Amino acid sequence: MELSNKPSKGKLIASGIIPFIFLIIMVAYIFGPGSELLDLGVPLPEISMEKINFVDSEILVTVRNTGPIPVEIVMADVNDRIQPAAIEPDRFLERYETAVVRIPFDWNEAQPYLIGLTVGDGTRFEKEIEAAALALEPNFELVGFFAIIGIYVGIIPIMIGLLWLPFIKKIGKNKYHFFLALTAGLLLFLGIDSVEEALKVSEESLAGSFNGALLVATVIVLSFLGLYYSAEKLVKRAESSRMTKPVAIALMIAIGIGLHNFGEGLAIGAAVGLGSIAFSTFLIVGFALHNTTEGIAIAAPMSRGKTMIGKLAGLGMIAGAPAIFGAWVGGFVYSPFAAVVFLSIGAGAIFQVIITILRWIREEGDKNLSSAAVASGFAVGMLIMYLTSIFV
Amino acid sequence: MHLVKTMKGKMLLTLISGFIISIIYFSLPFLVIEATEEPKTFLTHSGAVIQTSGDVLDPLYVASTVEFDPMEYLREFNYGRVSQLPDGTTLREFTIIAEDDKVMEVSPGVFYNVWTFNGTVPGPTIRATEGDLVRINFINNGAKSHTMHFHGIHPAEMDGVFEPVGPGGGQFTYEFTAGPVGVHPYHCHVMPLEEHIVHGLYGVYIVDPKEGRPAADEMVMVLNGLDTDFDTENNFYAANTIPFYYQHHPIQINLNELIRVYVVNMVEFDPINNLHLHGTLYHYYPTGTDTVPSFYTDMITLSQTERGIMEFKYDYPGKYLFHAHKVEFSEKGWIGMFLVKENPDQKSQSGIEYGT
Incomplete structure (x- = not known):
């Protein structure tokens, strides 16, 4: 087979390269020395x-x-x-x-x-x-400060959210679907929130030449596809190993939320670092309330297996701990480009998780996504997030 | 099959590593920047000395690099080519050439398209005695129409408004009897007028009384602004075009010598400008048309093309600021300094010679 391929392989490579050669010739012609063909208009500095x-x-x-x-x-x-x-x-x-x-x-x-x-x-x-504030120097005190913010905003609320697990465990199938849909609703809100934040940062701090909106779109799609691909692998492997499907899905959700929380931590750290917000206890309470719902998102799929406290706590850490790293990165080496990229990665991850959850509901629940439980769950999820977001 | 798979893996690896490298490049620029050696120093406005390994950004001209020398312009008066008419009148002939394609470094590193009379902003200071016949051979070498409009008394057809002089060598001869006594501006009066003025087509026209003026160290200050980004707000202000010039190159004057400054405000966009002098007060003659000063003050307010003559002496040697007390203007370049020196042989500065 390899041998018979040889002569045609050369042709194949050539036919693949020829368009590139023409492209290079064209670019060279347009930009080459002495060519003033397209020397129109006045380029403006930016x-x-x-x-x-x-x-x-x-x-x-x-x-x-x-x-x-x-x-x-x-x-x-x-x-x-x-x-x-x-x-x-x-x-x-x-x-x-x-x-x-x-x-x-x-x-x-x-x-x-x-x-x-x-x-x-x-x-x-x-x-x-908006408000000048002394730039943050990375010292131990500040590292600790950001870690505490990250714990308050990321880890503790998610752990609290996980405490709903016993409750979700005891409810019937319909109500369970309600909670799964609720999770999807929560996540959709988070995803939109990330996109909005990414677009805002790109608009405010990123130069036009980065094509902010398209950068966001590209990274979201890449992140979505990357996780989509690896999630399939993970679920497939879960079937053959001791990890159950609910755990695999919960893990995917935790990773998605973790990426989102990294972006959130980045935003918080940057805001403190740039002095654009005064970090009040009120704001921390707002974030905490908001993020408690993320715990429910992880707990919901886990409720259909054996209760595994260790795994649950681990998932909570995966989802929450990135807020700490985000705050460190945001506070000490903030760059708007990195912020946009991470927020977009988070958004893509979350959209992927939503797809996973919806597919699961469909498989579990009579191939039906339009039941009252699912529709109302989705709506309530969005509403809860909106209402808690008012505090932030 | 296997080959395809490894190729895919390699491509993925390349993509991912490229992605990561670009993120690092864009997000952590300081890793890429390498510091150069040999530190330079500069002074802040409050006098602190700062060292840098890079370049200094300071609108600070060195006398040898400035394209337009404000120090030369300051005391340069043009009396024209002088001849006598049969009836005994003095005729003063000037040739003024307008151009609009010159790009000048108005502040270190800042390049601006200046429109000029005889190559400079402001144009040459034209000086005559009341009753003289002033004849100006005006040549427009620019790409747009231009004129010369003098403030003063003259026939309508010499007003430089309704007779635009065409581009590419158009000519016109302005002729009028010098008067009234005072200090007046001249400027281009082609529409859009604001554009023609702010690009630099203006200058000073002084008419002296027949009996002459008391001997003094005389100088001309045109207060002007530069809108280098065309947003109808001035980016720079100055006395005689170059921002901060007289602050870094103080004007040297003598103790107890009479100083006479012909000051003309040509700032556009901002409704007013003003001039505050430190360490002494001046007698102020609005428009210079009267022989008796109207004010004894250290602060005058000037609207567009408002002008006058200031006369003062310093009782103590040293450095004295003069600047717009609209401090925004002074922080954008309209600030300067007199260095008052004790000079045993007075009158070292030239008195007035009525041009020959």
């Missing part, structure tokens, strides 16, 4: 201020050239007033290159600031900071 850190008597601006042409950063201002500043490593930025602008400035805590940068053709770009 820069994005991705991160603004307030440190001791200085404002640090991470700037990226996100336009179609190289730019030179020539001036910095604070509140539209010119300030002497420095830019490191240098003021010439190629496409996508970044630099840090250091503006010596005695800023005031909690005050809003407008940071402006001017490029060589006189165009000024600006970015608003």
